[in-house]
Amino acid sequence: MNTVIVGLGVIGGSFAMGLKRIGRGPVSAIDTNRDTLQKALDQGLIAAGDGDGSALLKAADLVILCIYPHSVPGFLNAHRDDFKPGCLLTDVTGVKSALAEELKGLLPTGVDFVLGHPMAGREKMGFDFASDAVFRGANYLLCPLLQTKEEHLRLVEELALELGFRRVRRISPQLHDELIAHTSQLPHAMAVALINSDRKGRETGQFIGDSYRDLTRIAKINASLWSELFLSNKEALLAAMEDFSAQFSLLKEAIRREDKDALRALFESSTTRREKLDE
């Protein structure tokens, strides 16, 4: 299976490493950064690299798009005549409904697309921080579209499990985006707001425990990518943020009223729900 990775950033690079590890070659890559391509060639991760890549795409059975969400439609448009009939495209972006909508009419006949979301990443960006170790034990979500072929869904599933992902689930783009709003985007928003709400001039770092460190790790964030992800999931994210704010207000009100029973009840609820999460 001839695979082309588009975009050798932290995720694209991790895919290149993982595909090499499991012996799924040959892999080539398209990236606008020549140095990155050279590094990947030197490390034996790719067999060929190119800045434009039309020639590489013409021979590709599988194309893994590891570029920014807003670049996907443009890339498809620019290369619509380059895809081999029967080839499969898949992406890794974190929001799905908007892309599912944009794909309509963009796919050449005979080209299939599996919307995919490997729920693994790092706080750092760029090829130098790529590591397929982040895949191990993580979840991989697929959002089948009406026209997506079952054999192609199975192919990505198989690949994901071989790469070390623990579980591959299929859900609708809408449910995906609602869940991601709650489980990923909202936590990032919380971490950003937490660290931004620290009073300046305090040596906070000298006085923190693990929980603060854990909670704020994701406040180190790729500003370009995440502002894009937030805005492309506007409605679901705002709803999740409002739900959170309502619960946060319940805590504030209980403290303001010095209502110990109300506080205890909220803590007991969160304890039970968190325990259920680990089941």
Next chain:
Amino acid sequence: MNTVIVGLGVIGGSFAMGLKRIGRGPVSAIDTNRDTLQKALDQGLIAAGDGDGSALLKAADLVILCIYPHSVPGFLNAHRDDFKPGCLLTDVTGVKSALAEELKGLLPTGVDFVLGHPMAGREKMGFDFASDAVFRGANYLLCPLLQTKEEHLRLVEELALELGFRRVRRISPQLHDELIAHTSQLPHAMAVALINSDRKGRETGQFIGDSYRDLTRIAKINASLWSELFLSNKEALLAAMEDFSAQFSLLKEAIRREDKDALRALFESSTTRREKLDE
């Protein structure tokens, strides 16, 4: 140095383990639970255990109070004639201003008190989950009062470092409580609100990444202890919560307006501030 630990819960038990490991004996313990005392005796962690403990206190050079914050004044009152002149008391509770206030007039002459806060803990409670491994690398805060003797502050500092704490800092009870509101209580409130804001019936656990798991771990919370801690730090905690809400609203507003530049600026600020935290 004859040490008595009052309360063999998860923290008291961890102190017993740590003191044994570093060879600072003999250690005895006061606990209302006979089974717990027996376990600690069986494990060779304590030389003696008692439910009331007046006799043990009379021989104690150092008393480590590992009981709930609200129980500290009552304990001091009940045992005011039991403390040996020159003995040192220290506590481990997470809020300091209220206790500093309550201590006035409660300490018998010749008895000193070092307000201490080992910033280490576990999500589980009780002796069975005690482990002095949680001390390793953690911060220990001391809040000297006007009458606290320098030699006693040094003694607790020394002990903390021997037990594996990385850093012991001295700060005022007021600053302690402000910092703790931001770095510990607020994160707990956020985690509780996050998990309580999940829509019921969704199989959220099937779709989460590490960040959600990390962020919500502390939503498994000792409801009795934390409702007490929250209320005893009411003003500082509400202020920290309001600061957070203001920052969270900035994010919400930027998303609502689809203001990508504003979002980017907030993310860039959090990234810079989080990087500074690790320095």
